[in-house]
Amino acid sequence: MPYRFDWTPIWANRDLILDGLLMTIALSALGLCLALVVGVVVGTAGSSQRRALRACAAAYVEVMRNVPLLVHMYFWYVGLAFLRLPPFACAVAALTLYSGAYVAEAVRSGLGAVPRGQHLAALASGLTPRQSLFYVVYPQALRIITPSLASLFSQLIKDSSLASVIAVAELTYQASAIEGQTFRTFEVYITISLLYLALVTVVTYGLLLVPGARDHPVQRLSDA
Amino acid sequence: MPEVILKNLPFLLAGLRVTVEIALLSIAGGTLLSLAIGVLRYLRVPLIAQSLDLYVVFIRGTPLLVVLFICYFGLPALFGYKTSAYWAAVGGFILFIGAYLAEDIRAGLRSVSPGLVQAALATGLTRASVLRLIVVPIAVRNVIPTLFNQYVRLFKFTSVASVIGVNEFTGSAMLVNGREFAPITIIGFVALTYFVLCLVISLVGRTIYARFAVRT
Numbered sequence: 001m002p003y004r005f006d007w008t009p010i011w012a013n014r015d016l017i018l019d020g021l022l023m024t025i026a027l028s029a030l031g032l033c034l035a036l037v038v039g040v041v042v043g044t045a046g047s048s049q050r051r052a053l054r055a056c057a058a059a060y061v062e063v064m065r066n067v068p069l070l071v072h073m074y075f076w077y078v079g080l081a082f083l084r085l086p087p088f089a090c091a092v093a094a095l096t097l098y099s100g101a102y103v104a105e106a107v108r109s110g111l112g113a114v115p116r117g118q119h120l121a122a123l124a125s126g127l128t129p130r131q132s133l134f135y136v137v138y139p140q141a142l143r144i145i146t147p148s149l150a151s152l153f154s155q156l157i158k159d160s161s162l163a164s165v166i167a168v169a170e171l172t173y174q175a176s177a178i179e180g181q182t183f184r185t186f187e188v189y190i191t192i193s194l195l196y197l198a199l200v201t202v203v204t205y206g207l208l209l210v211p212g213a214r215d216h217p218v219q220r221l222s223d224a
Numbered sequence: 225m226p227e228v229i230l231k232n233l234p235f236l237l238a239g240l241r242v243t244v245e246i247a248l249l250s251i252a253g254g255t256l257l258s259l260a261i262g263v264l265r266y267l268r269v270p271l272i273a274q275s276l277d278l279y280v281v282f283i284r285g286t287p288l289l290v291v292l293f294i295c296y297f298g299l300p301a302l303f304g305y306k307t308s309a310y311w312a313a314v315g316g317f318i319l320f321i322g323a324y325l326a327e328d329i330r331a332g333l334r335s336v337s338p339g340l341v342q343a344a345l346a347t348g349l350t351r352a353s354v355l356r357l358i359v360v361p362i363a364v365r366n367v368i369p370t371l372f373n374q375y376v377r378l379f380k381f382t383s384v385a386s387v388i389g390v391n392e393f394t395g396s397a398m399l400v401n402g403r404e405f406a407p408i409t410i411i412g413f414v415a416l417t418y419f420v421l422c423l424v425i426s427l428v429g430r431t432i433y434a435r436f437a438v439r440t
Binding site for chain 1: 248277281282284285286287288290293294297298299301302303304312376380381382383384386387394398401407408409412415419422423
């Protein structure tokens with residue numbers, strides 16, 4: 001029996017899909033910001049001079065990265081069930097800690113790519129260590145790692161689909177619900193795939209539009 | 225080991241076995257698929273290369289869970305065949321990881337210097353043998369670390385198969401938890417097991433790379 005395409009149920013349920021899309025955007029935007037914070041903190045610790053701090057950062061990264069995201073989600077939702085966290089908070093926590101480890105590795109490599117002379121020169125010109133970090137080192141490091149951040153962020157958006165497993169009503173969850181009611185399996189999943197694809201594309205290219213994201217200040221100086 | 229784990233160990237190990245099986249099948253299948261895709265895109269075979277580009281973009285923009293849903297619910301409905309969750313998951317993982325591996329393979333193929341290819345052609349090798357004997361081996365050996373990163377990712381992703389009802393490790397553990405309700409212990413055990421196995425995969429990757437890396 002050949003499959004007959006019927007897209008009307010998708011259009012009829014556009015409200016649900018839109019709700020799901022907004023939830024996915026909220027979930028990934030929140031996860032993204034928090035993962036960036038975690039990543040910068042852990043990444044900075046990972047490239048610190050103190051061995052203990054480096055070891056802690058490395059341990060965090062290894063433990064978080066080598067456990068599946070689904071297990072992270074279950075840990076917050078089922079493991080810590082006595083806390084009665086709402087599913088959304090569980091998903092954000094899991095996404096943040098999991099992706100934070102990846103961001104941390106990117107940040108660490110970015111900090112390593114900024115020549116040490118930059119920091120020393122900033123100190124010599126009278127900036128405090130903190131000012132040197134915030135005004136000289138971080139901006140350069142973040143520019144260097146923008147491409148890898150773009151791919152990490154698009155991964156995070158796609159990973160947010162696992163939140164459907166712990167009953168967060170995001171895009172994949174709504175799609176399953178629509179599928180359950182209408183049996184238009186193929187149409188539903190193709191629709192949400194395209195929505196994810198659009199979201200990922202926007203984020204990836206959007207991040208490259210950040211001023212200065214494409215050029216490489218260190219290289220430009222050394223080329224001159 | 226805590227008693228809950230010991231008591232359910234045979235069940236959990238059966239799940240772990242399924243996980244390892246799925247992972248190995250998908251790694252093998254995905255690598256072969258990505259080699260084929262990588263080479264076809266590298267040779268810029270008209271039409272085929274463009275459609276493969278489209279496939280890679282589509283898969284890389286889609287969450288794994290959605291790919292699995294499409295393989296388990298969507299494609300069988302579309303083409304009117306029946307499949308088990310297990311094989312749908314394996315197929316989904318191969319299609320999914322194949323797209324990512326294909327990008328890595330392509331990067332490797334591009335890293336082979338044109339001078340080397342020209343020299344090989346000048347010695348009288350056919351295009352096919354240049355590809356088979358020189359370009360592909362060097363490319364693959366160059367990208368061993370990235371390939372193994374993807375394998376680790378895939379290994380973690382196999383946990384998602386539990387969502388479409390495959391009784392692999394995570395799924396079995398959650399079943400055990402449903403009966404015993406010792407979530408911290410059980411999830412801790414699951415996390416630890418994945419952690420150790422992922423480290424093992426990375427270690428294997430590093431050993432292989434140390435042995436086969438192209439030294440110039």
